[in-house]
Amino acid sequence: MLTSILLFLPILGGLLLLLAKGSQAKWISFALSLVCGGISIAMCAGFDPQLGMQFVAELPWLPNLGISYHVGVDGISLVLVLLTNLLCPVIFWSTFKQNPEHPGLHYGMLLIMQGAMTGVFVSLDIFLYYIFWELALIPAYFLVLLYGAFERNRIAMKFFLYTLVGSLLMLVAIIYLSQQNSPASFDIYDIYGVRLTPNAQLLVLLAFMSAYAIKIPIFPFHTWQPDTYTSASSGTTMMLSGIMLKMGLYSIIRWVLPIVPGAVAANQNWMIWIIVIGVAYASLIAVQQKDLKRLFAYASIAHVGLIAAGILTMTESGLQGSLLQMLSHGINAVGLFYVCAILSDRKGTNDIAALGGIRRLAPWFATAYFVVLLGTVALPLTNGFVGEFLLLSALFQKSWVWSLVAGSGVILGAVYMLKSYQGVMLGKENNGTFADLDNQEKGVFLPIVIAIVVFGLLPSLITHLSGPAIEQLLQQINQAIQAN
């Protein structure tokens, strides 16, 4: 029941807001997202990690096609549900100042996106999952199209087309998988039960990964991402980088690994090679960037690449690390892009060269930015550290070369983050004034900073939720590989 409320409250609320006018829209959306945040915490409190799927709701929907409304959470999806529903209020709150045109449309779209993304994380029917997967894309498209900064027609179109091509190939694979049962069934347990020949496994793997590699995005499928992140308004960028790309990472864990474990094991090698090279490549590009937002966009490619590589190792530390890192990347990305939003709000630019010396004028801002930065470069005792450590060690277990290449990305990460901080906050002041954070802005940074510190000190908050689920998943994978 709670899961269904979490799904439909924001979607229906968002649809109603689309039709509404006036400035109440932002308050309504904020209140709804807070309610969802509360529900997700309540689910957390009532969740027993040892029990597998919980808060399950199952209703027949299209029984003749083998499709049902089947939702629920286990330890893995709960982490993502928590991330989505706790970040959304922060993101909504952060956009209040910008007073977007047509507030009903803006906040309605954001709410629909929140509900749809939650839907991706809780769906236990692969057809339902696909519907939410696409549904999340429509509001994102409109947000990029209507609230983008430059070249928004081209960028919105590229973003949508690119992600949709991958999704359509995934759809073909989904239809294929469902028809391996007779009668056709889309239920997760029936899909998990499908036994495929190695060739079919490879094709299904490629079809699924084409959707996820684009969504995440993994090098070399990332070309839509920097433009989209840079052009989109800060709220949209936060939704995209903070939460939406986790849909792809989560989906690899939820669908790819259990369905085609054999093909993943067989093709792990080259996939991880591509990904870790992409990590180093994106970091190298990030170092060169002159625009802060674009820099963070490339940094994001590097970070999520590492997560994807960790997932594909199919080891316990890889999966555990990926979950931790998804959570902390979400939190940090929101922080970083909020920094961009404040800078462009005050100074009208994100060009690093045009900024400088802000630290002395705005100590609160400087501190908040610095904490987020430390989390991003994975300093010990911040949230980024444990996850990144686990991911690198998972790569190391498989091959030291991978961890070396990916590790160079991490080191470069420190380089470009600190360099950007230096350029923006330190050095000579460029033309004068910079107001420090006001209470509303502190209200955005406060939960982020708290989360960075708390998850840095107590990663067990997350690992104790997801640990049993990951163990069970790995068991299932190993059985499936042996059975082949």
Added chain:
Amino acid sequence: MIPIIILSVAGVLSMFIGAFKWKKAALPVVLLTGLAALVANFLPENRSEVPQYSGMIQFDGFAVNFSGVLILVTLLILVLSRRYYKDAAEHLGDIYALFLFSLVGGIIMVASNNLVMFFVGIEILSIPLYILAASERNNLLSNEAGLKYFLLGSFITVFLLLGTVLVYGITGSFEFDKIYAFLEQSGGSIPVLLRMGILLIIITFIFKISAAPFHFWSPDVYQGSPAVIMAFMATVAKTAAFGGFLRFINYAIAPVSEMYAPIIAVLAGLTMTVGNLMALNQTNLKRLLAFSSIANAGYVLLALVQLGDNSNSSVLYYLLVYSIANVLTIGVYLTAKETTGLDNIEGLRGLYKSNPPLAFCLALAMLSLAGIPPLAGFVGKYAIFADAMQHGQLVLVIIAALNSAIGIFYYFRVMMMAFQTQEEFPKAIPHVVGYSAVLIVCILALLGLGIMPNLVLGVFK
């Protein structure tokens, strides 16, 4: 049979109303009789599982459901036409009569059980359309459309007649069930002339559904015809043609599927690719919709390659949803055209800013045509893809999936135009009664059928 009678009488009535110049009465009379026909269509008295009237016509579930869609969509278009013909048309009564006669032809097509009846149906459907296409007499393009449609349409009729004659000559019967029985007995060894006959009949359908390589008429005809007529052609005429095609395959030539399946498979792939690629660069909205309708014909053909248990319902669902999305688009286009006078998609620029509800209508129509969940268009595509996949058409399904991605490009280009917020769209003219009602019905249908597709997908169960 009851709806055919009601609609024919209504057509004649409408002509009389025109003759007596009671312009105002024409539409209400036509709509009321149309509604009566829709209700009568689903009455048990209308149904019969055996062929009636010397084996000419058979109102089984298939015919009833397809006729239902035909009548419903025609009604929607007729209500919309009120906006289009607000002040213009002198011969309103005649125009409505032609609409109804054409609809009768469509119903005969989807209900016929006999090749001769079938021919009669196609002609009753087409001849009013030739006139309607040219009904804007002062518009050169409209005249061109009428002439082109007429010449090509009557040329293709010859194919149908020759095919019918050949089939009759070999099998000795015009009736579908006798042809079916003959083909079943022949067990694969079919005379060449019979093959020729079947092929010629299939070509007629390929032309009527405007599938490649017989699609060249449709962009010009759609562009030239008045907008509501174009909507009628793209929806009702196409649904009727597909219904007839499906019926012919189902009831007559199903036993020789290995003969026609490869042809349809190739044409399906070709049609969707040609339609989508050609649509990419279109700026005229009607022309764009014409190519979109070609592309959609390709998707539906995919379902006809190998018929299964679900084929009828998926095709019916797909055509219904596609028709509704088209009606919705034309509805929005009517307003844009009226306010800006522009025929191309530029005319939609900035629609969102001055008239958000209309922009949302357009967005929903485009999203549905593009096949984005949770709108009905997605389920339609899904049903057809899944069907085809079940019959081993993996390659075709992948081609179709990639084609849907191409489709996004032009559907979204239209939608983007409406959401350009820099420019102001002129304030729209106040709505005519019924216009908003049609748009609302269409929106509810697109959303409702997307969430509860079983309302239609389940009708054959």
